[in-house]
Amino acid sequence: MDIAIAQMQSIAGAFEETCTRMLEFAQRAQGSGARLAIFPAHILTGGCPVDEADQEGFLSDLTRSLRDFAAETPLDCLIPVAAMFEGTPLYEAVLIRGGELHPLRMEAEFEAFKQELSGEGADDESARGIAAFEMDGMRIAVAFTFEELDALDSLGHAFDLVIYASTYGFCHDNPSTQLAAALTESRFIADAERMGAWFAAIGSLGVHDTQVFPGASFVLTPWGELAAEAPSFEEALISCAIDSAFEGPLAQPLVPDVPDRLLALTNALISGLSGFCRAEGVRDVALVMDGSLVSSVVATLACDALGPMNVHAIVGGASSPELAAAAKDLAARLRIDATEAPDGASLDWAESKRAELVRTSGALALINLDKTGLALENRAGVLSVGGLAPLADVYRSDVVALARLRNTISQVISPPSMRAWKVPAVEGMMERYITADSQLEFVDYVLSGRIEWGRTYAQIVEEDRGGELAERVLELLRIRRMARLAVPRTLIVSSRSLMETVQPFGMRWHDRIRDDEEQGWQQLGSYLQLLGSSPTMPPPAAMQQELKDSLTFLRDLALSGELFGGLGMQNPQGKGSAQRPHPGDGSDTWSFGSPFSDN
Secondary structure (H helix, E strand, C coil): CEEEEEECECCCCCHHHHHHHHHHHHHHHHHCCCCEEECCCCCCCCCCCCCHHHHHHHHHHHHHHHHHHHHHCCCEEEEEEEEEECCEEEEEEEEEECCEEEEHHHHHHHHHHHHHHHCCCCCCHHHCCCEEEEECCEEEEEECCHHHHHHHHHCCCCCCEEEEECCCCCCCCCHHHCHHHHHHHCCHHHHHHHHCCEEEEECCEEEECCEEEEECCEEECCCCCEEEECCECCCEEEEEECCCCCCCCCCCCECCCCCCHHHHHHHHHHHHHHHHHHHHCCCCEEEEECCCHHHHHHHHHHHHHHCHHHEEEEECCCCCHHHHHHHHHHHHHHCCEEEECCCCCCHHHHHHHHHHHHHHHCCEEECCCCHHHHHHCCCCCCCCCCCEECCCCCCHHHHHHHHHHHHHHCCCCCHHHHCCCCCCCCCCHHHHCCCHHHHHHHHHHHHHHHHCCCCCHHHHHHHCCCCHHHHHHHHHHHHCCHHHCCCCEECECCCCCHHHHCCCCCCCCCCCCCCCHHHHHHHHHHHHHHHCCCCCCCCCHHHHHHHHHHHHHHHHHHHCCCCCCCCCCCCCCCCCCCCCCCCCCCCCCCCCCCCCCCC
């Protein structure tokens, strides 16, 4: 059976426009000989459907559009949709076959309910609720999340083809969200081998809300060879012949690309900025160029995403004549529409002029802000409300690396601007680390450990030699909450944005190092050992060691912050760099909530 993957951009809720383009892709898929066309998870509804108060009208229009599409499509199609349920997006796979709509998950749940009423019960409770269907004698299952893939893994060789319609946006710290672009570092080859099934991953493309989606769809054989691949951040229609009886190997398998983290991040930011403007109907952007490294990178990203004719800059507010000259030089090299501030004009003056430009032209304000600055620096009074900060989910060390990469491709950022960044002031930093690069790496390492990796205060401080520097960074993160009150919209390109870690305002308590932290675990250990003992005899040494090992495991889980954590529907909690384990990527760490059953 031939399948086709339609990797296409769309704007959430633009049902008529999107269905027209979907029909064009379906016709092309039929022309290539495909029996089934598969569309991305966010193609119609996006990842964040409307509020529950609007659900009735939203779903009514969606259903009507699907029925109109079903009446015209020349082949069977699989179309994911989403609706809000108790504040959480719930995904459904709609199979269009013979002009009829089949909500697969709903039909599976209804069938299980009928079996319960009849007293038969399901043959396998773990398979309950799986969106599945048959076509040309093949058993096909659909999954949307890493948890659902784990459930399919547990079933063994139950299906001939598993379709993974990814609901996760691009996270530069989690290879599994980048699909084909980082296939060798992701979980999917192991998934295909464990399930013994063909594996088709469909990536959404573009921007939904502020989350960037990379595309990068692919098809794997049951033995892990790459059979078909779509590019990242581009529309594509790929097809692949699926044969459940074929045992391989492929005559000409594709070779997975070697992942380039910085290049992928650059492309994600460019695609995110252009997609956000397109979705909001904005053509022009306005920004301030003060010669700093962050402002220089924002300006180059804007030009790459929108073209220089649509970028308008207020050149001014530099902290030195050297940086003022560098800002003017960059504006000339990029050939953007620039208004130069008078000599000596302050940054506040430049930002007020940008605000005036935004008000009169309707352009989108771009804010020069990175994740490190948002976390630790005082931003009180800045004019950033209503704008978009393309780099606010990117640490400063990565911004520096992006600038160096940009200059490798085309040397537009001048040396003074390349040096125009600083490390947030932390007492004692100079005594520990000599170079600014090593200081910044340490600061960003501590921040990412807290924000992306979800590590506890105690873990972070204990890992630092002496703990004083790490404690001071975490204290800055806490006391800068007020400076984040007026945070602009942010392109999300990591597994967890800074605003997802905000401590409630008015909360005086904060964590600290505890001398007696082990005491509670020792008491719990004694209690469990008592439970494991016979009423008449003490537990044997082997049982005592097993209980001790279990308690150590529980303590490690609790200290890692993952004992009661969980993977969000839209934002997987990745662990950081490519060398660290990532949730749902097949690593040995416990990644999805509590390891205990409801009992």
